[in-house]
Amino acid sequence: MTGRNGHHLDTILEHTGRDPARNFGIVNPPVYHASTVIFPTLKTLLETRADRASGAFEGITYGREGTPTTHAFEEAITELEGGYRAVTLPCGLGAIASSLMAFLKAGDHLLMPDQLYGPARQLCDDVLSKFAIEVTYYDGVIGGAIAALMKPNTTIVYLESPGSLTFEVQDVPTIARVAKQHGAKVVMDNTWASPIFFHPLAHGVDVVIHAATKYISGHSDLMPEVDRVHYPALPDDPGYGIWSRDFLGASGLFGFTLKPCSDRAIAAFLDHMDLFKLGYSWGGYESLMVPTYPATLRSSTRWEAPGPSVRIHVGLENVDDLIKDLERGLERLRTTA
Numbered sequence: 001m002t003g004r005n006g007h008h009l010d011t012i013l014e015h016t017g018r019d020p021a022r023n024f025g026i027v028n029p030p031v032y033h034a035s036t037v038i039f040p041t042l043k044t045l046l047e048t049r050a051d052r053a054s055g056a057f058e059g060i061t062y063g064r065e066g067t068p069t070t071h072a073f074e075e076a077i078t079e080l081e082g083g084y085r086a087v088t089l090p091c092g093l094g095a096i097a098s099s100l101m102a103f104l105k106a107g108d109h110l111l112m113p114d115q116l117y118g119p120a121r122q123l124c125d126d127v128l129s130k131f132a133i134e135v136t137y138y139d140g141v142i143g144g145a146i147a148a149l150m151k152p153n154t155t156i157v158y159l160e161s162p163g164s165l166t167f168e169v170q171d172v173p174t175i176a177r178v179a180k181q182h183g184a185k186v187v188m189d190n191t192w193a194s195p196i197f198f199h200p201l202a203h204g205v206d207v208v209i210h211a212a213t214k215y216i217s218g219h220s221d222l223m224p225e226v227d228r229v230h231y232p233a234l235p236d237d238p239g240y241g242i243w244s245r246d247f248l249g250a251s252g253l254f255g256f257t258l259k260p261c262s263d264r265a266i267a268a269f270l271d272h273m274d275l276f277k278l279g280y281s282w283g284g285y286e287s288l289m290v291p292t293y294p295a296t297l298r299s300s301t302r303w304e305a306p307g308p309s310v311r312i313h314v315g316l317e318n319v320d321d322l323i324k325d326l327e328r329g330l331e332r333l334r335t336t337a
């Protein structure tokens with residue numbers, strides 16, 4: 001990717017969202033903690049109020065509506081995604097809910113991929129359903145055949161690619177084209193790729209969502225006890241074709257399915273890892289792993305796997321140390337009946 005002044009991505013990353021002239025020359029934007037903002041006159045108070053009411057995002061009116069720190073972050077994300085504007089929300093699920101509710105109204109129809117992030121599915125089933133919004137879960141790898149699912153009241157086609165537990169890659173340009181032909185907006189969760197490895201707006205998406213609580217880096221490893229690795233950057237992954245066509249790289253989150261094994265064996269594997277900690281979310285600088293249960297989170301497709309599934313986030317630890325940790329874990333798995 002090249003951006004402003006033809007600079008490369010790594011150069012843009014060093015400069016985006018930073019405007020020292022606005023902050024006494026301080027090179028990185030300081031963190032502003034704020035709720036109340038004071039206005040010198042009634043006139044300025046009313047002007048900023050009118051700006052907000054007209055949908056402008058400029059100006060500092062109240063902490064929750066954005067501070068110079070959040071605006072700097074939003075500018076950076078906007079530039080990296082090649083978008084028009086970005087809005088920061090307290091968490092990724094909040095961003096999903098806000099994006100959906102910005103377009104949906106009672107009586108609308110929403111198309112969600114069956115590989116959807118679990119809590120977003122819960123939002124649809126438990127909350128949106130109460131507001132007379134009809135949700136259809138489609139097979140994420142449906143491609144152009146999504147045309148058959150479009151209804152006159154389909155307002156949003158939502159994508160998550162690769163699916164964050166099972167890593168199916170969606171044909172974003174094709175699905176976006178069909179959605180547009182039917183007058184629907186296209187909203188995509190791009191958390192896995194980050195703004196570095198995939199640019200949904202360039203492929204026909206209207207709104208991009210990131211769970212900025214996640215972060216990304218790393219390498220991938222291959223193992224013996226494993227039935228299948230779910231990682232679109234591997235040539236034998238079913239998503240490899242679309243991934244290599246549309247994406248610029250691969251992030252450090254992937255899944256694998258184990259061969260059939262006992263509950264004791266998987267506990268022996270997961271309970272005694274040295275570097276990979278056990279927990280939800282993705283991990284950060286530190287590596288994380290979590291058992292996943294994709295079959296329980298589907299309704300229009302079936303997840304068939306011979307054994308338990310695990311998801312790994314590769315952090316910034318030395319890759320040889322991480323591989324050793326996994327090798328020892330798989331050895332425990334192998335030797336536990």
Ligand SMILES: *Cc1c(COP(=O)(O)O)cnc(C)c1O
Nearest residue numbers: 091092093117164189191211213
């Ligand atoms: C974690 C995650 C979210 C939600 O992010 P939070 O900040 O935890 O609410 C959304 N989408 C994907 C793909 C995620 O992994």
